[in-house]
Amino acid sequence: xxxxxxxxxxxxxxxxxxxxxxxxxxxxxxxxxxxxxxxxxxxxxxxxxxxxxxxxxxxxxxxxxxxxxxxxxxxxxxxxxxxxxxxxxxxxxxxxxxxxxxxxxxxxxxxxxxxxxxxxxxxxxxxxxxxxxxxxxxxxxxxxxxxxxxxxxxxxxxxxxxxxxxxxxxxxxxxxxxxxxxxxxxxxxxxxxxxxxxxxxxxxxxxxxxxxxxxxxxxxxxxxxxxxxxxxxxxxxxxxxxxxxxxxxxxxxxxxxxxxxxxxxxxxxxxxxxx
Amino acid sequence: xxxxxxxxxxxxxxxxxxxxxxxxxxxxxxxxxxxxxxxxxxxxxxxxxxxxxxxxxxxxxxxxxxxxxxxxxxxxxxxxxxxxxxxxxxxxxxxxxxxxxxxxxxxxxxxxxxxxxxxxxxxxxxxxxxxxxxxxxxxxxxxxxxxxxxxxxxxxxxxxxxxxxxxxxxxxxxxxxxxxxxxxxxxxxxxxxxxxxxxxxxxxxxxxxxxxxxxxxxxxxxxxxxxxxxxxxxxxxxxxxxxxxxxxxxxxxxxxxxxxxxxxxxxxxxxxxxxxxxxxxxxxxx
Numbered sequence: 001x002x003x004x005x006x007x008x009x010x011x012x013x014x015x016x017x018x019x020x021x022x023x024x025x026x027x028x029x030x031x032x033x034x035x036x037x038x039x040x041x042x043x044x045x046x047x048x049x050x051x052x053x054x055x056x057x058x059x060x061x062x063x064x065x066x067x068x069x070x071x072x073x074x075x076x077x078x079x080x081x082x083x084x085x086x087x088x089x090x091x092x093x094x095x096x097x098x099x100x101x102x103x104x105x106x107x108x109x110x111x112x113x114x115x116x117x118x119x120x121x122x123x124x125x126x127x128x129x130x131x132x133x134x135x136x137x138x139x140x141x142x143x144x145x146x147x148x149x150x151x152x153x154x155x156x157x158x159x160x161x162x163x164x165x166x167x168x169x170x171x172x173x174x175x176x177x178x179x180x181x182x183x184x185x186x187x188x189x190x191x192x193x194x195x196x197x198x199x200x201x202x203x204x205x206x207x208x209x210x211x212x213x214x215x216x217x218x219x220x221x222x223x224x225x226x227x228x229x230x231x232x233x234x235x236x237x238x239x240x241x242x243x244x245x246x247x248x249x250x251x252x253x254x255x256x257x258x259x260x261x262x263x264x265x266x267x268x269x270x271x272x273x274x275x
Numbered sequence: 276x277x278x279x280x281x282x283x284x285x286x287x288x289x290x291x292x293x294x295x296x297x298x299x300x301x302x303x304x305x306x307x308x309x310x311x312x313x314x315x316x317x318x319x320x321x322x323x324x325x326x327x328x329x330x331x332x333x334x335x336x337x338x339x340x341x342x343x344x345x346x347x348x349x350x351x352x353x354x355x356x357x358x359x360x361x362x363x364x365x366x367x368x369x370x371x372x373x374x375x376x377x378x379x380x381x382x383x384x385x386x387x388x389x390x391x392x393x394x395x396x397x398x399x400x401x402x403x404x405x406x407x408x409x410x411x412x413x414x415x416x417x418x419x420x421x422x423x424x425x426x427x428x429x430x431x432x433x434x435x436x437x438x439x440x441x442x443x444x445x446x447x448x449x450x451x452x453x454x455x456x457x458x459x460x461x462x463x464x465x466x467x468x469x470x471x472x473x474x475x476x477x478x479x480x481x482x483x484x485x486x487x488x489x490x491x492x493x494x495x496x497x498x499x500x501x502x503x504x505x506x507x508x509x510x511x512x513x514x515x516x517x518x519x520x521x522x523x524x525x526x527x528x529x530x531x532x533x534x535x536x537x538x539x540x541x542x543x544x545x546x547x548x549x550x551x552x553x554x555x556x557x558x559x560x561x
Contacts, residue, residue, distance in 0.1 A: 049461040187317040187488065192532040193545040214461065217534035221542035244536050258462040260469070260491030261537070262530055264515040268495050269470050 005176055005208045006038040006061060010070035013056050030056045031232045033070065038176070041206040043199075045223035045240070047216055047255075053232040054212050058178050061210060062094055063087055075175065092122045095169035099181040101161035105153040112149040115139075115168055122172065134171065142167045142197060159190035163197065170201055177202075180212045195222050216255055220244055228252050278348070280449055280482040281306040281329070286342035288324060288333075288506075298324050298337060300507040300558065308449065311476060311483040313493035313514070316503035317529075322486045324506070326452050328352075329484070330369060331359055346450065365395045368448040370472070372455040374435035378427040384411075384438055385423030388445060395446050410441040414471055433464035437471065444475045451476070454486045469496050490530060494518055502526055507558045524550045 011034040014027045030053045038044045048054040059065045061072060063079060071080040074090060098104035105114055115138075116131040118124075125131035136146055142163040153161055162182060169177050179198070183191040199222050202209050213219055219226055219240070226243050228236040228251065236249040247253045257271065283304040289295045299321050306312050314322040327333045329344055331351065344351045346367065351359065371377040379387055388407035392398045398406065404423075411419035414437045427435060436456060443451050453472060457465040473496055476483050485497055493500050493514060500517050502510045502525075510523045521527045528550045534542025555561050 049463065188490075188529060188532045189317065189546040192534075192542055195534070196543045196545065199543065215534070216462075216536045217542060220536045220539055221534040240539065244539075254463060256536055258466040259536055260466075260489065260495040261535060262490035262494045262518055262533060264494060264518060269466075269473055 003039065004037045005040045005042075005075055006036070006210075007073045008034065008036045008057075008061055008070065009072075010035065011057065011060055011067050011072070012069035013053070013060055013065055014068045015056075029232065031060070031067075034229070034232070034234055036061070036210075036227060036234075038208050038210060040175070040208055041202070042225060043202055043209040043211060043223045045219035045226040046210060046212045046229060047214065047219050047226060048229035049214060049255075051231065052229040054214075054229050055180055057229065058180050058210060058212050062096060062178055092124075092172045093175045095172050095174040095177045097162075097165045097169050097177060097179040097182050099184065101158070101165045102153060104165060105161065107153055109152070110149065111151050111153070111156075111164060114153075114164065115149075115171060118168065119171055124171070124173065135167075138167045138171050141170075141201070143193075159186060159193060162186065162190075162194055166194070166197060166201070170205065170207075173205075174207065176208045176210070178210045178212070181214065183218060184213070184215065191218070198222060216244070216259060228255070279305045279345070280308045280310075280347065281484070282343075282345040283325065283329070284343050284345070286325070286328065286339070286344065288328065288337050288339045290337055292336040298506045299328075299339075299342075300505070302342070302503075302506070302508055304501050304508070304511075306450070306482045306484060308482050309476075309480045310499060311473070311485055311497045313497035313500040314484055314486045314503070315488060315490060315493055315500060317488060319505070320503040321506035322488075322503055323454060325503075326454050326484065326486050329450075330367065330452060331363065364391065365446050366448050367450045367452065368443040368446060370436075370439055370443045370451060370453040370456045372458060374432055374439050374459070375427075377439055378435060380427055382426075383423065384425050384427065384430070388423075388438070388442055391442060392445055406445070407441075410445050411438070413444075414438070414441045414475070416441075432459055433461075433468065436460065436464075436468050440468070440471055440475060444479055444481070447479060449482060451481050451483045452486070453483055455488070457487075457492070472496065490518070490533060502529075504554055505558055505560060509554070525554050 011031050013031040014029045016028050034057060046054050046057060056065060060067050067080065071078060079087065115135045116128060119131040119134060125134060139146060139148060144160060144163055183194050186194060201207060211219065211223055223240055226240050227234050230251050236243060236252045243252060247256060283302055286299050286302040288299040290298050302325060314325060316322045324337060328339060339352060385404060385407055388410060389403035392403040392406055393400060408419050408423060411422055416422050416437055457468050460468060487493060497514050499512065500514050501508055504525060510517055510521065510526045517526065521530065528546040531544055532546055
């Protein structure tokens with residue numbers, strides 16, 4: 001048996017193959033044969049610049065986009081082409097935290113409804129009262145007061161909304177969570193809060209996580225293992241210690257050299273990477 | 276002693292939308308000719324408000340309640356609109372945050388660059404065009420001829436930002452306000468743009484006020500820094516001093532809160548609640 005929770009092999013995704021009278025729109029390949037493995041309880045970073053295909057890769061792992069080649073296995077089961085009806089039971093076990101929490105929370109629902117609803121839907125709670133009990137426990141864990149329950153998403157701050165998004169994912173008792181650029185819009189302090197929370201939760205709950213980001217520093221703070229993606233191909237992968245300490249690919253080195261650190265370094269601006 | 280290019284003194288402002296909540300509290304700030312000063316803080320700290328106040332483009336909901344903004348010894352806040360018009364876009368220029376919306380989508384790049392030169396420098400169309408071409412070459416655009424004929428949507432974000440840097444320096448201003456000019460860009464492009472701004476600034480001897488939330492950017496491009504919280508200056512000084520021997524607990528905590536690719540344990544400690552309490556007490560809020 002595969003000891004990995006999620007295994008993706010040779011993933012190819014192509015967008016926009018549209019037939020038409022005048023030849024249609026040409027297909028744009030976004031991922032060219034990507035291999036990824038995520039172990040149980042492991043936090044894996046997927047890093048890349050815009051256009052690298054990192055978001056598409058994440059969506060492919062959750063079967064939110066169809067792959068044109070390759071296969072995806074979740075917990076030993078090949079899910080590459082299984083019909084939607086068979087995926088649905090797996091959806092609870094594969095959760096997603098979104099980049100923009102405002103867009104991913106129903107503005108007309110209270111936090112109470114947003115959080116208890118899925119518990120009842122997935123029959124993780126037998127009635128409203130027990131659902132509410134669980135929600136309160138998790139709210140407390142993400143450091144939000146119970147008073148939030150009667151609020152609407154727009155009444156919360158960006159950092160608080162992001163924690164609601166985290167709480168909603170965690171409530172489903174998933175095995176795997178996909179987090180796509182979830183801290184990129186946040187202030188440094190709020191970001192540190194979210195990262196610390198996620199790291200703690202993944203340890204406590206044995207969660208496997210794919211953490212997608214353009215920011216290598218954020219990846220370093222939270223991930224065990226990292227994949228560096230460029231133009232739809234993986235150019236480097238390895239334990240963070242190795243990739244950040246001693247990058248093998250010129251591209252990874254160029255990315256690292258381009259990150260300004262908050263320390264006095266007079267030569268940095270004119271120093272050029274060979275990549 | 277060199278005279279300051281810009282002196283902001285006791286600048287205070289309130290937000291009329293939020294029942295007169297102060298958005299700037301007695302802000303002092305100076306910029307010498309040729310100096311690059313970082314204006315940093317988390318969202319809501321007031322860094323953009325200061326930039327907008329200098330440029331005279333504050334939203335109507337923000338009202339200045341006191342203080343002055345001296346540019347070359349004259350207070351911009353009491354200047355006649357006609358005098359302001361002569362200064363803005365001529366002696367003071369802006370590099371905006373979003374290169375997408377700052378350019379006119381319906382006009383070619385060459386026209387937009389030359390337009391400013393005709394308007395602000397009284398050049399003839401032909402001379403302005405030649406100058407625009409030179410400017411694009413100055414910002415290291417390889418085929419300026421093609422870019423001149425392009426529309427904004429045909430360019431990448433980094434290329435558009437280069438065009439806007441060219442536009443800002445085109446009029447040879449003494450002060451450039453850069454409002455988070457690299458937030459929308461990939462890191463490798465960001466580094467090129469930072470380098471370009473610094474080179475242009477050095478070549479023209481321009482004073483730059485660089486608004487950012489990133490202490491890393493401050494460290495690498497600025498000479499001095501002003502750190503704000505809730506509209507109040509918390510710490511100020513040469514970049515090296517502030518980063519290596521920060522005086523305020525908030526500055527220390529903020530530096531520690533940022534993740535770093537070279538340290539696995541960084542970026543996981545938010546600014547402690549006690550530090551925020553101390554800050555609020557000091558400023559006198561709550």
